[in-house]
Amino acid sequence: MGNSYSLKGQEIVEVPNDIYLHDKTYVFNKKFCLNVKKETVHEKKRYIFYDKNTRTYFLMFKPLPDFDEVYLCDMRNRPVLSMKDNKVKKTAKIFIKDDNKKFRVKIKFESEKVIVNFINKANGRKELLQIKTNKKLTQVGVYYGELEENAPLIAKFYLKEKGLQVTKEYNYVYEIAPGVDMSFMAMLAIYLNRYRLYLADNTALYSDREVLPPRRSSNNSDSTTDSSRSKRSLKIKHIPSNNKSDIEIHDSLSLPQADNKSKVNSTHNVNARKTPSVLEM
Numbered sequence: 001m002g003n004s005y006s007l008k009g010q011e012i013v014e015v016p017n018d019i020y021l022h023d024k025t026y027v028f029n030k031k032f033c034l035n036v037k038k039e040t041v042h043e044k045k046r047y048i049f050y051d052k053n054t055r056t057y058f059l060m061f062k063p064l065p066d067f068d069e070v071y072l073c074d075m076r077n078r079p080v081l082s083m084k085d086n087k088v089k090k091t092a093k094i095f096i097k098d099d100n101k102k103f104r105v106k107i108k109f110e111s112e113k114v115i116v117n118f119i120n121k122a123n124g125r126k127e128l129l130q131i132k133t134n135k136k137l138t139q140v141g142v143y144y145g146e147l148e149e150n151a152p153l154i155a156k157f158y159l160k161e162k163g164l165q166v167t168k169e170y171n172y173v174y175e176i177a178p179g180v181d182m183s184f185m186a187m188l189a190i191y192l193n194r195y196r197l198y199l200a201d202n203t204a205l206y207s208d209r210e211v212l213p214p215r216r217s218s219n220n221s222d223s224t225t226d227s228s229r230s231k232r233s234l235k236i237k238h239i240p241s242n243n244k245s246d247i248e249i250h251d252s253l254s255l256p257q258a259d260n261k262s263k264v265n266s267t268h269n270v271n272a273r274k275t276p277s278v279l280e281m
Helices: 183-201 219-228 270-274
Strands: 032-040 044-051 057-061 069-074 077-087 089-098 105-109 114-120 125-132 139-144 153-158 173-176
Touching: 032 183, 044 270, 057 089, 057 183, 077 270, 089 183, 089 219, 105 183, 114 183, 139 183, 153 183, 173 183
Parallel strands: none
Antiparallel strands: 032 044, 032 173, 044 057, 057 069, 069 077, 077 089, 089 105, 105 114, 114 125, 125 139, 139 153, 153 173
């Protein structure tokens, strides 16, 4: 990766066909600009992907920087995707819950780009994404196809404010094109952000002022922070019980039908469609 890459002047374009890994739950007919914030859900720390303008919550995950596996869940705490990465080898694989295939996505760093091979459920074909980023992974572009063939830009991740410390956990802004699986792009962003944290801890790439102090803080300080966040725990309304969920049921929020491209099919994936996974504040 080189410092010369920039997103300046590059705009997201609508893809010629849908791109998704599992189903169309997170495929929408408009462009989304997402942020990620820390929240305490039933006294457990989570990072949540949400739309700041509409205050809609979509997906969440546990920050586990010391583990090589991470789970991306819907707002009922049901796994959507999981990923295993090897930061030393700069590779990763994304898995889908209850899928009969071993994995759906392979990610690998090359000298000038990141290669993502995946199976597009929309057409059943093996397809390719290529990712370009600057050296410090503060500007990232995701392209559908070969860059040499003018592949369209379908997502970009970047730091919105120059003053933000580049190693702060999961502080990208995420722009995602219509027709592109939001959960797929979210997992790619998690992978790149985790690798950025790995570089901060194991290389001299970032200056001292760019390294976030809490990453080096004591357990006592982390405990105090978590305790204060638990006072504003997220409560969720009218969610069907889930034996594996650790989210508290409460009557302060609701779950409307997602406004996406998917159409309800009475004979296919009925249980998944009955209760949408998008949480609206």
